[in-house]
Amino acid sequence: MKCLFKNTIAAFILFACFNLRAQVDTNQTYTTVKDAFVTLTAKVQTSGDETHTVRITNKDILAALNATGVFNFTDDAKLLMQSVEAGLPYFVVRESISNEVTTIDISDYLTVTEPDDAVHGHNSIMNWGIWNIVLNGGDGNDFTFWGFTTLHTGSIPTGNGGDLLRTVNLSSSGSGSGHVEGANAQFSGRVIADHGRLD
Amino acid sequence: MKKIVRFGLMIGLLALAIASATGQSTNVVQRANFVLKGRIQTSSGVKSVRVVNKDIIAALNETGKFNFGQKAVLSFVGGEDDQAPAIVVREVNGEATTTDVGDYFGVTEVGSEVHSHNDRTRWETWNFAFNNGTTNETAFLLWGATTIHRGEIHSRSIGTIEGSRRIQSDVRGVGRVEGAVTIFSGSVFSASSTLVKS
Numbered sequence: 001m002k003c004l005f006k007n008t009i010a011a012f013i014l015f016a017c018f019n020l021r022a023q024v025d026t027n028q029t030y031t032t033v034k035d036a037f038v039t040l041t042a043k044v045q046t047s048g049d050e051t052h053t054v055r056i057t058n059k060d061i062l063a064a065l066n067a068t069g070v071f072n073f074t075d076d077a078k079l080l081m082q083s084v085e086a087g088l089p090y091f092v093v094r095e096s097i098s099n100e101v102t103t104i105d106i107s108d109y110l111t112v113t114e115p116d117d118a119v120h121g122h123n124s125i126m127n128w129g130i131w132n133i134v135l136n137g138g139d140g141n142d143f144t145f146w147g148f149t150t151l152h153t154g155s156i157p158t159g160n161g162g163d164l165l166r167t168v169n170l171s172s173s174g175s176g177s178g179h180v181e182g183a184n185a186q187f188s189g190r191v192i193a194d195h196g197r198l199d
Numbered sequence: 200m201k202k203i204v205r206f207g208l209m210i211g212l213l214a215l216a217i218a219s220a221t222g223q224s225t226n227v228v229q230r231a232n233f234v235l236k237g238r239i240q241t242s243s244g245v246k247s248v249r250v251v252n253k254d255i256i257a258a259l260n261e262t263g264k265f266n267f268g269q270k271a272v273l274s275f276v277g278g279e280d281d282q283a284p285a286i287v288v289r290e291v292n293g294e295a296t297t298t299d300v301g302d303y304f305g306v307t308e309v310g311s312e313v314h315s316h317n318d319r320t321r322w323e324t325w326n327f328a329f330n331n332g333t334t335n336e337t338a339f340l341l342w343g344a345t346t347i348h349r350g351e352i353h354s355r356s357i358g359t360i361e362g363s364r365r366i367q368s369d370v371r372g373v374g375r376v377e378g379a380v381t382i383f384s385g386s387v388f389s390a391s392s393t394l395v396k397s
Binding site for chain 1: 238239240243244245309310311312313314315316322323324340342343344369371372373374380381382384
């Protein structure tokens, strides 16, 4: 009888601990990141009333951000998309200075908004939305881009034996208008983000 | 000789006075073609739908304000200025009628254009906005990389002007088909430019 009582108490404590653990896991806020890559082509008006074509990639975005005077990113800076609790992602820049990793929110200068609802496939494994990505950089570099965005959901290990179902990669293809070094420009191309992982 | 010159001058001035008095301007009219693929949200997932001119005209008829027939066509109407065109519906039932649908359907240019040296090609970003405003609405906002090919357009009765001969816009956007959220992609293009006096 004493043994049965002891076992019952032990089982109860174990059950209570399990419940508490489960509750902690449920209340945890998960942030994920993906490596982001901007690949745009800009048709730019030149002063002689001609046009020329330039390629806009991550390093041009980082240079335009530095030109605002607000940032001072190095060549090692990486463009990422961060998302809290599967929300709409926002851009951050991560760099390592003197072995210290810093993450800088740049979403006031490179913004992502979704003008309307997304469409979700079966079990939300694939989702589609329209994204408006706006750059407000320095030295007359800016754009407003509208992209047809496809998002793929996959498992991201949480490190404690569980998995999160989150966007693991996305691609936004589209076009827009803006300026390159102050000259009128029309942009087309895509923004992709992949290698989704827990942050 | 002097009399001939004077007569010619008078004729010219008279023609100018008539044109000013009537306040007529020349418009370029082009048939507009919408070819869109929509991914519609359903209770179990997604289904695909094609949205073309006849669906847009049907959605306009659903407003109760119009009663367009099978022969109705969507057209762009642009002036001699550099503005984005208006969208109208043209029908020929014996005589041609043009109906303004601007309360439901419009085009605006976003940002500033880029143009070729001779201005024969322009690259712009266009926003197409459609909403029939019904309970189970059909609506969309599309953004498109738009190429405008310009050149001389000739009409025997009006003459020749420089204007938009062909438009091609690769679009993507979001909206509703019969009330369900829909993501769109596709193209909008025009052809057959003609001149009309308005």
